[in-house]
Structures are given as structure tokens and as C-alpha cells.
Amino acid sequence: MAAASSYSPHASSRIASTPTHLIPLSESHKSLSFSSQLQILSLKSLHTTSKPHLQRVSAVVRTELGSEAMEVDISLSPRVNSVKPSKTVAITDQATALAQAGVPVIRLAAGEPDFDTPAVIAEAGINAIREGHTRYTPNAGTLELRKAICHKLKEENGISYTPDQVLVSNGAKQSIVQAVLAVCSPGDEVVIPAPFWVSYPEMARLADATPVIVPTSISENFLLDPKVLESKLSEKSRLLILCSPSNPTGSVYPRKLLEQIAEIVARHPRLLVMSDEIYEHIIYAPATHTSFASLPGMWDRTLTVNGFSKAFAMTGWRLGYVAGPKHFVAACGKIQSQSTSGASSISQKAGVAALGLGYAGGEAVSTMVKAFRERRDVLVKSFGELEGVKISEPQGAFYLFLDFSSYYGSKVDGFGVINGSESLCRYLLDKAQVALVPGDAFGDDSCIRISYAESLTTLQEAVERIKEALIPIKSAIIV
Numbered sequence: 208m209a210a211a212s213s214y215s216p217h218a219s220s221r222i223a224s225t226p227t228h229l230i231p232l233s234e235s236h237k238s239l240s241f242s243s244q245l246q247i248l249s250l251k252s253l254h255t256t257s258k259p260h261l262q263r264v265s266a267v268v269r270t271e272l273g274s275e276a277m278e279v280d281i282s283l284s285p286r287v288n289s290v291k292p293s294k295t296v297a298i299t300d301q302a303t304a305l306a307q308a309g310v311p312v313i314r315l316a317a318g319e320p321d322f323d324t325p326a327v328i329a330e331a332g333i334n335a336i337r338e339g340h341t342r343y344t345p346n347a348g349t350l351e352l353r354k355a356i357c358h359k360l361k362e363e364n365g366i367s368y369t370p371d372q373v374l375v376s377n378g379a380k381q382s383i384v385q386a387v388l389a390v391c392s393p394g395d396e397v398v399i400p401a402p403f404w405v406s407y408p409e410m411a412r413l414a415d416a417t418p419v420i421v422p423t424s425i426s427e428n429f430l431l432d433p434k435v436l437e438s439k440l441s442e443k444s445r446l447l448i449l450c451s452p453s454n455p456t457g458s459v460y461p462r463k464l465l466e467q468i469a470e471i472v473a474r475h476p477r478l479l480v481m482s483d484e485i486y487e488h489i490i491y492a493p494a495t496h497t498s499f500a501s502l503p504g505m506w507d508r509t510l511t512v513n514g515f516s517k518a519f520a521m522t523g524w525r526l527g528y529v530a531g532p533k534h535f536v537a538a539c540g541k542i543q544s545q546s547t548s549g550a551s552s553i554s555q556k557a558g559v560a561a562l563g564l565g566y567a568g569g570e571a572v573s574t575m576v577k578a579f580r581e582r583r584d585v586l587v588k589s590f591g592e593l594e595g596v597k598i599s600e601p602q603g604a605f606y607l608f609l610d611f612s613s614y615y616g617s618k619v620d621g622f623g624v625i626n627g628s629e630s631l632c633r634y635l636l637d638k639a640q641v642a643l644v645p646g647d648a649f650g651d652d653s654c655i656r657i658s659y660a661e662s663l664t665t666l667q668e669a670v671e672r673i674k675e676a677l678i679p680i681k682s683a684i685i686v
């Protein structure tokens with residue numbers, strides 16, 4: 208291993224006073240990735256602490272161009288070190304790489320509709336460019352779009368907002384992280400029912416807040432038990448995140464249950480609610496959507512998040528929004544103004560066209576929802592025939608969250624032990640060439656998530672492959 212020989216003047220003055228020890232490259236920091244121009248010769252820890260995310264690390268590097276080796280402090284911010292990378296993205300990337308290498312992988316891991324953006328919306332985007340709507344918009348979004356959002360929220364959700372209570376962002380994801388950063392202080396708790404969308408706990412960590420996970424059960428359709436919720440609340444609880452229809456379970460909160468939750472929330476003066484309603488339109492009757500902010504007493508403490516990605520098949524347009532009391536929305540806007548500024552002017556024009564499609568997205572959206580429903584029915588039936596698999600029939604979104612835990616504990620020849628959702632997903636990718644997301648990424652290791660944003664024929668092929676691949680597991684030796 209090369210010794211740390213030449214230091215930059217800045218790095219060496221800081222490094223000199225701190226105890227150091229070398230870290231073997233092969234054992235540590237395997238996950239570090241660098242620009243292909245940097246070759247790492249050795250790593251050393253600049254100071255040791257029991258908290259891994261506070262560890263400072265220095266590397267001796269050399270550029271590919273063959274310049275002299277130099278020492279660079281490659282430590283990352285503790286904030287980044289405390290955040291886990293997204294497993295959904297990791298498995299999607301792995302499946303994409305396999306597909307590019309010619310392996311016929313069926314990709315059911317990503318959370319995006321397989322439909323094209325409806326033509327009317329796409330045309331509005333094209334016209335926006337033609338008509339020169341290509342400049343910065345106000346940070347909060349164009350007044351035209353914010354007015355259209357207010358109109359939608361009033362007509363469809365029964366909640367009244369004015370345009371200054373709406374902030375348009377680059378996707379709902381940005382709206383959510385900004386809201387978490389805007390309202391949480393270090394030490395605050397963010398209460399998240401599990402299974403949860405992968406980003407919620409990580410966003411809480413980014414805000415130096417603590418995620419508090421509230422488990423739910425498949426036998427209760429993954430819906431929060433109000434008593435369990437109440438037992439997790441304290442004066443530290445700052446934000447409760449609700450997601451209905453839910454990613455990953457497809458559960459939809461009935462109004463009555465939301466009312467019970469609202470009663471509990473009302474007893475905790477510090478507690479705010481973020482209601483993520485991005486799958487609102489992808490819902491299967493008789494289930495209906497209720498906006499949390501529309502419940503008595505909840506408007507003042509609710510941040511309603513919604514967006515265009517899912518219902519309007521607009522994932523790549525990056526458009527979402529948050530609506531709530533001006534005090535909080537303005538704080539989110541402040542963060543946005545110092546990070547990304549307003550969303551794309553072109554996407555905002557497309558967003559206006561999307562909201563102009565009519566109630567709940569009109570026929571364009573209902574056609575997609577009809578297709579999702581048909582796929583859900585086929586999948587629920589097919590997996591229902593599989594011994595040992597538990598299902599809660601989703602009422603919305605486009606995911607099935609299936610309990611495969613009866614398959615855990617088996618040793619499969621040529622693969623090894625299947626000891627949880629991650630190894631089961633690796634096995635299915637390997638053996639069936641179907642990419643799925645392990646439930647542990649969503650806080651429930653007994654399940655795996657299947658996205659049915661794919662054609663019926665592809666889904667049927669995937670089910671056949673999964674069933675085939677599961678045969679040796681059931682007959683395998685339980686270890």
C-alpha cells in the first residue's frame with residue numbers, strides 16, 4: 208500500500224494534529240465511488256469515533272493522467288453518511304445493466320407508469336417552447352398553474368387555498384424534502400407508518416430529525432391502528448407522514464379512519480401532518496380518496512403534497528407541489544429559492560394542460576386507471592393461487608406488496624440461503640430474471656413489492672417465471 212507522501216498545504220495543516228491510521232482498501236469503503244480519473248492508492252482514518260457517520264477519511268489519490276500522488280480529505284458530511292441509498296434505484300439500475308447486457312429481464316421495480324404522457328399535455332409542453340415560455344418562472348411557480356392547482360384542490364378535494372399558499376417544485380419529492388427541512392428541528396421526531404415510501408425516513412435524517420416507524424399489519428390492510436399511533440406520539444413528535452393511496456401497499460385510508468387519526472393529531476399541539484396524495488387519482492372504486500386537510504381542524508396543521516408524475520404519466524417532467532398555511536409554504540419556498548428556484552417553465556405549461564383535462568384527469572386518466580385495475584385483478588388472482596403468499600388487495604396506486612415470508616429460511620442449491628426479502632429478490636432476479644424491490648427497503652422485510660406498471664402480457668410472463676423459480680424454494684431444505 209502506498210504511503211501518504213505528498214499533502215496539499217491545506218489538507219496537511221488540518222491533518223497533522225489528528226491521530227491517523229491506515230484502512231486497508233480491500234476491507235473498507237468498498238462502496239466509495241470516484242470519478243474514473245481518480246485512482247485511490249490508500250485510505251486512512253483522520254480521527255476515530257464510535258459514530259461511523261462522523262468518521263473522517265483521507266485518501267491518497269493519483270489522477271489517471273499520471274500526476275503525482277496527493278492526499279485529499281474525502282470525508283463526506285455526516286448528513287450524507289446518515290442517509291441510506293435508495294434500494295429501488297439500486298435494483299432498477301442493476302436490472303437495466305442486465306437488460307443492456309442482453310439478459311431478458313422483466314423490470315417491475317420502478318415506480319412509474321408505463322404509459323406515455325397524454326398527447327394534449329405533451330402538446331402543451333411543445334407549444335410552451337414554441338411560444339417562448341422558456342425563461343425562469345417565479346420561484347413559487349407561475350400564477351396560472353398555482354391558480355389551476357387551487358381550483359383543483361377546491362373542486363376535487365374540498366380544500367381552499369390561495370395561490371400564495373401553493374409552492375410548485377421539481378417533482379413532489381422536492382416538495383416533500385423541503386417541507387421536512389422547513390418544519391423539523393434537530394431532535395424532532397417524524398412519525399412514519401410502515402410500510403413507507405423509501406425516501407421518508409431518509410428525508411427525516413437529512414433534516415437531523417429522527418424517524419419513528421409505526422408498524423402496520425397485512426391483516427389490517429397495512430392501515431395505521433390509531434391506538435398504536437397514539438402510543439408513539441410525544442412532545443418530540445413534529446410531523447406525521449401519511450400516504451394514501453400508499454406506495455408500496457396500495458392501501459387507501461377510509462375517511463372514518465382518517466377522522467380517528469385527526470382526533471389524535473388534534474391532541475398534540477406540536478404535531479403537523481404531511482399528506483402525500485400523489486396517487487390520489489389511481490384509485491379503484493368503491494375506494495374513495497379523502498384529503499386530510501379537508502377534515503375538521505386539520506387545515507392549519509396539514510401540508511398537502513401532490514404532483515403530476517403518477518396520474519398523468521409525467522415522471523420525466525418533474526412537477527409537483529405542496530399546499531398549506533402560508534407560513535409553512537413560504538418557508539419551503541425559501542429553501543427552494545436558494546437551491547433550485549422554480550420548476551421548469553415548460554413543465555408548468557404542461558401541468559396547466561393536465562389540470563385542464565377535467566375532473567380527476569378526465570378520460571385520459573380514467574383509461575390508465577382502468578388498465579391498472581385490470582392488471583391488479585389478474586395479479587391478485589394469480590398470486591392468490593400461490594401457496595404461502597399473503598395478499599392485501601390494493602385499492603389504489605400500481606403496486607402489490609406480497610408477503611413471501613413463508614419462503615424464507617430455505618437453502619437453494621447453487622444460490623444459498625434465502626433469509627429475507629433482499630435475498631429473495633436477488634434470487635428472483637438471478638433465476639427468474641424478474642426485478643422486484645425487497646420489502647425491507649419499505650420497512651417490512653416479510654414482503655416484496657411488485658410494480659404493475661407494465662403490460663398485461665409482460666406481467667403474466669413475470670408471474671409464470673416467479674412461480675417456476677419458487678418451486679425449488681418450497682422443496683428446499685429449511686436451514
Ligand SMILES: Cc1ncc(COP(=O)(O)O)c(C=O)c1O
Nearest residue numbers: 318378379380404454514516527
Ligand atoms: C409516495 C410517493 N411520493 C412522492 C413521490 C415523488 O414523485 P415525483 O417527485 O416524481 O413527483 C413518489 C415517487 O415515487 C412516491 O411514490
